[in-house]
Amino acid sequence: MADVEPIFTAVSSNAHHLYTLLQCIGFAPKASVQLTPDGIRFSVEETRTVQGLAFLDKALFTSYTFNPPPPPPPPPTAAPTDEHNHDDPDSPTTDPTPYYPCFEISLTALLETLKILGINDSSSATSGGGGSGSSRAGSVQPGPSHSAFTTPALLLDRSCTLRYDTEGSPLSITLTETGIKTTCELTTYEPEGGEVEIPLQRDAIIMKIIMRSAWLHNAITELAATSPATLRISASATQEPFFALSGAGGSFSESSVEFSVENQTSAAPASAANDGHDEGAARAKRARLAPTVTETFLVSPPSSSSGGSRIRQDYRFKAIQKASRAMAVANKVSIRGDRQGVLSLQFMIESDVHAGNNSGARLSARGGLAPVVSFVDFRFVPLLDDDEVL
Known part of the structure; x- marks a missing residue:
């Protein structure tokens, strides 16, 4: 054979x-x-x-x-009648997929x-000692002899x-x-x-935020310290805080992390307990020194939104934590939400797969080996008002 x-x-x-x-x-x-x-x-x-x-x-x-x-044979069907044509281009046997x-x-x-x-x-x-994750002491030492x-x-x-x-x-x-x-x-x-x-309505995206994945990972790590049950994402194009994550339902006090956005004067990432007092002055002071952490910030709430110009959506915190490994290794993350509340976290991960083996490697514009870009996508179903968080 x-x-x-x-x-x-x-x-x-x-x-x-x-x-x-x-x-x-x-x-x-x-x-x-x-x-x-x-x-x-x-x-x-x-x-x-x-x-x-x-x-x-x-x-x-x-x-x-x-x-x-070759595709598997189609399931058996009833015998064809006179009104069925075997040469029909739309029949399953001629499916071009x-x-x-x-x-x-x-x-x-x-x-x-x-x-x-x-x-x-x-x-x-x-x-x-030449890697990006090496210490300063290691970077000044001579490289190892091979x-x-x-x-x-x-x-x-x-x-x-x-x-x-x-x-x-x-x-x-x-x-x-x-x-x-x-x-x-x-x-x-x-x-x-x-x-x-889990369907993401790409033609009904109401929120799109692109930022360094490390910022999101740090925020989720900070919020996890209070053991929250729910993660709330809040975003607005006109009101402060423009982009914030908050944890609620835990055994400790509630906490929140606010981000500065592109071309906006908002707060840098900082977590604080929600004690009800006005932090507008402190937020404005931090804004003057805060770096922008988002590359893209697009928020367009639907006209029927009860929150006006602000988007608010809740998710299980433990579910979001399942993306922690991707947050830790990715370079960037694209945060998208649609009208139904489905959340997409798409992570861009660069891999130097040609290290130690230059055969077939692609060159970057600077003459070095170009990293290969991979994507990992997470999708989450939102919590509704009558959902019970376990």
């Missing part, structure tokens, strides 16, 4: 970056996986109120091959596998291969290192029903 080309094969020179992206959505034990010509789509959800989407672009891999399988295989895997097992295979990748990425026995030299002949042979077969992960191969096969499962995607 002749060898059949696998449906999917991808080779990465750094498994740690794949682990970092998938760890952002690691709050659920299972993930739905879809293979496409442009990359791999991972989706997780919890109680149909929180959804995490991570897309591993094919640019993250040194090689990426996708051979789409491409078929991309989809299956479920244990995300926990996949993360553990990538973590083991990418341990040396992680240590090599953080070694040396020999044939140092980790960076050994990693030159290191690769991680993902392979999916046929529908229903395991997802194979193979680490090749200096002639030694280690293979792990993860069982794949048929999707349980259709994937339920």
